Amino acid sequence: GIQVEQSPPDLILQEGANSTLRCNFSDSVNNLQWFHQNPWGQLINLFYIPSGTKQNGRLSATTVATERYSLLYISSSQTTDSGVYFCAVRRYSTLTFGKGTMLLVSP
Amino acid sequence: DAGVIQSPRHEVTEMGQEVTLRCKPISGHNSLFWYRQTMMRGLELLIYFNNNVPIDDSGMPEDRFSAKMPNASFSTLKIQPSEPRDSAVYFCASSLFEAGGSSTQYFGPGTRLLVL
Numbered sequence: 001g002i003q004v005e006q007s008p009p010d011l012i013l014q015e016g017a018n019s020t021l022r023c024n025f026s027d028s029v030n031n032l033q034w035f036h037q038n039p040w041g042q043l044i045n046l047f048y049i050p051s052g053t054k055q056n057g058r059l060s061a062t063t064v065a066t067e068r069y070s071l072l073y074i075s076s077s078q079t080t081d082s083g084v085y086f087c088a089v090r091r092y093s094t095l096t097f098g099k100g101t102m103l104l105v106s107p
Numbered sequence: 108d109a110g111v112i113q114s115p116r117h118e119v120t121e122m123g124q125e126v127t128l129r130c131k132p133i134s135g136h137n138s139l140f141w142y143r144q145t146m147m148r149g150l151e152l153l154i155y156f157n158n159n160v161p162i163d164d165s166g167m168p169e170d171r172f173s174a175k176m177p178n179a180s181f182s183t184l185k186i187q188p189s190e191p192r193d194s195a196v197y198f199c200a201s202s203l204f205e206a207g208g209s210s211t212q213y214f215g216p217g218t219r220l221l222v223l
Contacts, residue, residue, distance in 0.1 A: 033211060041196060043214040086150065094163060095140070095212060097150040 002027045004098035006087050012104045013077050021072040021101045023087030032063050033095070034072050035086040043086075046072070077105045111215035113199050119221045125187040128218045131180055132201030140212060141174055141184050142198040150198075156182065157204060189222045196220070 003026035013019055023032070031050040035043050047054050047061040049070065054061055058077075063070040074081055084100040112131040120126055132139045140155040154164040156176045164174070171190070176182040186193055196219050200212040 031210065035214075041217055041219075043198065043217075045211055045213060048211040088150075090210070094152050094155060096152075099149050 002029070002089060002091055002096050004087060004089055004096055006085075006098035006101050008101060009099070010102045010104075012106065015077060015079060015105055015107050017077050017105075018073070018075045019077060019103070021074070021085055021087075021103075023070040023072070023089075023098055025068050025070075025087075025089045027068070027091065028065070029089040029091055031090045032065075032070050033088045033090075034061055034070070035088065036081075037084040037086065037100070039083055046085075074103075077103075079105050079107055081105050111199055111201050111213055113197075113215035113218050115218060116216060117219045117221075119223065120189055121223050122190055123188045124222075125185065126189045126193075126220060126222075128184040128197050128199075128220070130182045130184070130199030130215060132182070132199070133213055134180070136201035136203045136213075137179070138202045138204045138210070138212075139176060139182050140200040140202075141182070142200065142214075144196045144198060144217070145194075153184070186220075189220075191222045194220055194222050 005024045007022045034046040049061045049063045051065045058075045060073045082105050086100045088095040088097045114129045141153040144150045153166045154174045159176045174184045196217045198217045199215045202210045202212045204210045
């Protein structure tokens with residue numbers, strides 16, 4: 001099956017810092033989503049981004065489908081950004097998740 | 108919309124007991140997914156339905172697991188008999204699948220299952 005690799009596995013930031021999370025995938029995909037799992041376990045959909053660039057407030061994402069990677073940018077990080085960020089790719093109708101990047105933003 | 112609704116939110120049971128997890132997808136969505144999350148294996152797709160029909164159940168771990176979707180607004184995931192290794196968070200998600208279009212999956216809050 002398709003492989004999804006996320007980096008870095010862990011990240012610690014000071015509040016206000018910027019960060020870039022990466023997702024590499026091993027085959028062509030029909031779509032790609034970024035999720036944030038907050039410390040309470042809730043999975044929140046951030047972006048549906050099979051290609052191109054999208055922005056939502058302090059977050060933005062870019063997917064280069066031809067090179068099989070996606071980047072999630074977090075600017076001016078806040079403590080509420082802490083949690084695990086998952087990249088998930090879809091071939092046909094199923095999502096395959098990466099192992100996630102655990103982010104801790106300290107005050 | 109209330110989003111995807113799952114019940115119960117927490118379940119503690121003893122080994123050998125039957126466990127039933129419930130999910131109500133977002134109204135109008137035609138695809139429903141059951142996932143399991145553990146520390147060891149991360150997030151795994153167990154089964155997904157399209158228009159109430161099971162399409163891919165290759166992720167269902169074994170015969171102790173079964174899932175049904177009797178109508179567009181309700182699905183169950185049953186484990187019988189339950190075992191301690193089934194302890195996990197079980198997520199239900201739904202989406203509106205349209206050929207060539209967006210099919211963002213929206214997740215419920217999950218059911219935390221502990222089998223003693």
